Amino acid sequence: MRARRFLSGGWLSVYAFLYIVFLYLPVIFLPIFSINTAPTPKFPLTGFTLQWYADLPHTPALLDAAWNSLKVGVSASVLATVLGILAARSITRYRYPGRRTIHGLIMAPLVLPEVIVAISMLLVMLQLGLSLSLFTVVLGHVLVCIPYSMTVLTSGFEGFDRSLEEASADLGESAFGTFRRVTLPMVAPAIISSLLVCFTISLDEFIIAFFLTGTEATLPIYIWGQLRFASKLPGVLALGTLLLVASFLLMTIAEILRRRAARRTQNEGGLYA
Amino acid sequence: MTAAAEGSPPLRMTRARRNALLQSEPVQGFALISPTFLYALILLVLPILVVIAHSFWTQHYLTIDRTFTLENYRVALTEPIYRDLLWRSLYISLTVSLFTVILAYPIAYFISFHGGRHKSLWLFLITIPFWTSYLLRVMSWKVILGYNGVLNSGLMGLGIIDEPSTALLYNSSAVIITLTHAWAAFAILPIFVSLEKVDRTLVEAATDLGDGPLRSFLRVTLPLSAPGVISAALIVMIPTVGDYVTPKLVGGKDGVMIANAIQAQFGKAANWPLGAALSVTTMLIVTLMAGATVLIIRALQRLAR
Numbered sequence: 001m002r003a004r005r006f007l008s009g010g011w012l013s014v015y016a017f018l019y020i021v022f023l024y025l026p027v028i029f030l031p032i033f034s035i036n037t038a039p040t041p042k043f044p045l046t047g048f049t050l051q052w053y054a055d056l057p058h059t060p061a062l063l064d065a066a067w068n069s070l071k072v073g074v075s076a077s078v079l080a081t082v083l084g085i086l087a088a089r090s091i092t093r094y095r096y097p098g099r100r101t102i103h104g105l106i107m108a109p110l111v112l113p114e115v116i117v118a119i120s121m122l123l124v125m126l127q128l129g130l131s132l133s134l135f136t137v138v139l140g141h142v143l144v145c146i147p148y149s150m151t152v153l154t155s156g157f158e159g160f161d162r163s164l165e166e167a168s169a170d171l172g173e174s175a176f177g178t179f180r181r182v183t184l185p186m187v188a189p190a191i192i193s194s195l196l197v198c199f200t201i202s203l204d205e206f207i208i209a210f211f212l213t214g215t216e217a218t219l220p221i222y223i224w225g226q227l228r229f230a231s232k233l234p235g236v237l238a239l240g241t242l243l244l245v246a247s248f249l250l251m252t253i254a255e256i257l258r259r260r261a262a263r264r265t266q267n268e269g270g271l272y273a
Numbered sequence: 274m275t276a277a278a279e280g281s282p283p284l285r286m287t288r289a290r291r292n293a294l295l296q297s298e299p300v301q302g303f304a305l306i307s308p309t310f311l312y313a314l315i316l317l318v319l320p321i322l323v324v325i326a327h328s329f330w331t332q333h334y335l336t337i338d339r340t341f342t343l344e345n346y347r348v349a350l351t352e353p354i355y356r357d358l359l360w361r362s363l364y365i366s367l368t369v370s371l372f373t374v375i376l377a378y379p380i381a382y383f384i385s386f387h388g389g390r391h392k393s394l395w396l397f398l399i400t401i402p403f404w405t406s407y408l409l410r411v412m413s414w415k416v417i418l419g420y421n422g423v424l425n426s427g428l429m430g431l432g433i434i435d436e437p438s439t440a441l442l443y444n445s446s447a448v449i450i451t452l453t454h455a456w457a458a459f460a461i462l463p464i465f466v467s468l469e470k471v472d473r474t475l476v477e478a479a480t481d482l483g484d485g486p487l488r489s490f491l492r493v494t495l496p497l498s499a500p501g502v503i504s505a506a507l508i509v510m511i512p513t514v515g516d517y518v519t520p521k522l523v524g525g526k527d528g529v530m531i532a533n534a535i536q537a538q539f540g541k542a543a544n545w546p547l548g549a550a551l552s553v554t555t556m557l558i559v560t561l562m563a564g565a566t567v568l569i570i571r572a573l574q575r576l577a578r
Contacts, residue, residue, distance in 0.1 A: 012383040016395075019380050023402050023457060026413040029423055033416065041416045042426035087309035094302025102306055106313050111508060113515020113559075115532040116552045119539050120320030123327060123549070143316045146309060204406035207517055211539075220408050227412065227522070237416075240409045251404040255397060 030244060034237035041233065052238040062239065065222035069203055072134055072218055076141035077198035083142065084149030084194055089179075091150075092157040110147040117144070118211040125212070132214035140208040145198040152197055152254075156190025156261040190261035196254035200247050219243065327549035337545065345550030355534060355551060362514050362531040362555070363562060365445060369452040370509040370566075373460040374502060376453070381464035381501070382494075385471075396465065403458040411522050414451040418442040418523065443525025451519050456512075460505040467501025468494070492577060499574040506570070507563050514559045531555050 033041035037049045056062060091103055109117055118140065125136050164186075168178040184191075206220040213221060223239065226232040328345055331338040349355050384395045402410070417423045418441040425437040441447065471494055479489035517532040524530065531551060538548030 012379055012387060015379050016383045019376070019457075020398060022454070023399065026417055026454060027402050027405060027410060029413050029416055030409060040421050041419075041423065042421050043423060043430050044426075083309040083312055087306050090302045090306035094298055094305065096299030096302040099302070102310050105318070106309055108313070109317060111511050113512050113532065113555070115515045115517045115535060116324075116556060117317070117320075119535065119548065119552060120324040121316060122539065123323050123545065124316075124320040127323065139316060143312070146312070200404055204404075204408070206406070206408045220406060223408060223412075236412070240406070240412065244405045244409060247405045248401060251401060259393075 027244065030237050031241040034234065034241045036234075039231065039234050041237065052234040053242075055235055056238060056242075059235070061217070062222060065217045065219050068134055068216050069219040072137050072141060072209070073199045073202040075138045076145055076202040077195045079138070080142045080145035080149045080198045081153075081191060081194045084146055084153050084198075085191065087146070088150050088153035088157050089183075092154055093162075106150060107147045109144045114144075114207040115211075118208045121208070122211050132212060134213065134216050134218075136212040136214075137209045137218065140212045141198075141202045141205060144205065144208060145201050148197050148201060149194040152194040152258055153187070153190050155258065156187045156193070187261060189257040193254040193257040193261065196250045196257070200250045200254070204243065204247060324549045324552055327546050328553045330546045332544045332546050345547050346554065348547060349550045349554045355531075358529060358531045358534050359555065359558065361445065361529075363558060365448055365452070365530065366510050366514040366516075366559070367562065368449050369456065369513050370460075370506045372449070372453045373456050373509050374464070374505050377457060377460035377505065378464055378502070381461050381468055384461075385465055385468035396462075399461055400458045403455075407455060408518055410455055411451055411519050414447070414454065415442065415523050418447055418450075442523055444527045445524065447523040447525075448516075448519050448528040448530070451523050452513050452516060455519070456509045459508050463504040463508060464498060464501040467498040467504075471497045496574045496577045499570055503567055503570050506566050510563060510566065511559055515555060 029041065032045070034052055035048055035050065036045050037047040037051070038045075087103075087106055091099065121136075121140055121143070122132075125132065125139075130136055164182055165178050168182045169175070173181065204220060205218075206224065209218045209221055210224065217225065219239070223236055226236045327337070329341050329343070331340070331342055331344065349359075380399065384392055384399075388395050415422075419425070420437050420439060420442065422442070424441060425434070428434045429437065475493050475497070476489055479493045480486070484492065514530075515532045515535075516530060517536060520528045520530040520533055535548050535551045535555070538544045538551065542548075
């Protein structure tokens with residue numbers, strides 16, 4: 001009897017609530033202390049201020065880093081999504097030998113230690129004589145974004161009614177024409193969702209940028225540099241809060257779009273399944 | 274104008290072309306995936322091969338001597354400092370994956386069996402913190418556990434402790450707590466997926482045949498969700514072994530992990546071959562550990578039945 005109650009929803013929902021608190025609490029402290037007047041993050045709170053936010057636009061190094069992050073994020077998300085579209089389309093539409101192996105290889109960066117991925121790319125780039133710059137960061141970010149892009153796009157492409165494409169082909173449309181005029185409009189939400197997910201990953205990514213960048217910093221690298229100075233902490237908290245909000249908004253929009261895409265093709269799954 | 278006259282030949286042509294296309298479906302599929310495949314080959318497989326090659330070479334100041342040697346591996350496996358770092362990294366990643374899986378299972382179970390209509394909302398709530406910057410999440414733990422941090426000042430404010438404790442930050446426990454938090458969502462998702470696949474009628478059958486809820490959970494649901502538990506454990510274990518940010522920010526001297534040593538070889542110490550050998554050794558050992566985990570969970574699964 002007790003076991004039944006234990007396994008029923010009651011206890012579990014209490015646990016689920018506590019778990020959500022555990023997940024969110026550490027993240028919530030960043031915004032809380034970013035509007036606190038005291039320069040060190042500790043209780044009790046001393047008072048409300050927006051000073052730390054007001055200082056941000058007057059830091060040239062920060063503005064440079066933000067601009068760099070934007071350039072890297074846009075390039076990486078576009079490239080990764082294009083490569084993701086090709087791969088996801090191939091995986092969901094065609095059957096051929098070696099398909100699973102290739103898929104596994106493309107998804108591998110997801111489960112490899114990032115440091116090892118980063119240093120191995122660093123070695124090759126130095127051997128090839130590429131000088132480290134934002135371009136090499138983009139190359140690295142594309143590699144780690146492709147698996148996420150694939151996951152989002154595969155859920156958008158799968159369960160897609162193939163008879164629509166066959167009808168289009170029967171009516172004389174070429175393979176490319178069918179893709180552009182039938183497939184693409186159906187999967188557009190998934191593509192935008194992939195762009196947003198990749199941009200968010202690139203915006204937040206630290207390790208690969210840390211190893212592969214030359215002298216130009218992205219936002220996470222800028223934050224890393226500031227962490228050495230205790231006096232800079234409030235500014236970092238303010239910047240961190242802005243990044244949190246940006247990631248949160250982008251991912252929420254991406255998820256809404258992905259669901260819409262999945263509904264269109266009557267398919268469940270994707271990032272959260 | 275001449276549509277009627279030309280109507281039939283193009284039609285026949287398209288059909289012929291379509292048949293040819295259908296026959297070459299594998300070719301078409303492969304052609305479509307080849308850019309992405311090539312990208313992964315050039316930026317993932319080739320680099321890893323280059324790292325493996327470097328691990329058998331020697332650094333002479335600025336040049337690299339390409340005669341085959343196992344010296345780097347001898348250093349990586351026998352020098353006490355690297356041996357200790359490897360053991361600590363393995364211990365930390367194993368502990369973290371154990372904690373994340375144990376903490377995540379009830380949540381995945383709750384969402385799958387009691388989530389009702391709100392399943393995807395729950396999953397969204399749980400995953401959203403993980404799309405925020407990893408660096409920022411680690412930083413927030415530093416804020417919480419620090420000498421002048423949230424926990425110390427909070428506990429002092431409540432009168433539980435008189436002076437700040439230094440035991441919270443800069444040790445391997447701080448690394449374990451931070452990593453457990455950072456990887457929580459990654460453990461929930463695979464377990465949830467495998468629980469969703471558990472045939473509910475099997476659970477009902479077990480109950481009808483007289484098994485209590487706990488017994489039917491232990492004998493039906495839990496063994497059937499073993500694949501999810503396995504992938505959750507691996508998805509946490511393999512990346513955490515090579516974590517760099519967490520040990521650097523909250524680990525202090527006692528929480529340094531192998532990735533920090535690898536980074537040092539590519540940075541200040543400038544001994545690429547040794548760094549490469551350390552990377553390869555880490556990968557091999559974590560693969561062995563992952564394989565052992567799979568075998569152990571499968572054995573437990575068989576025992577449960």
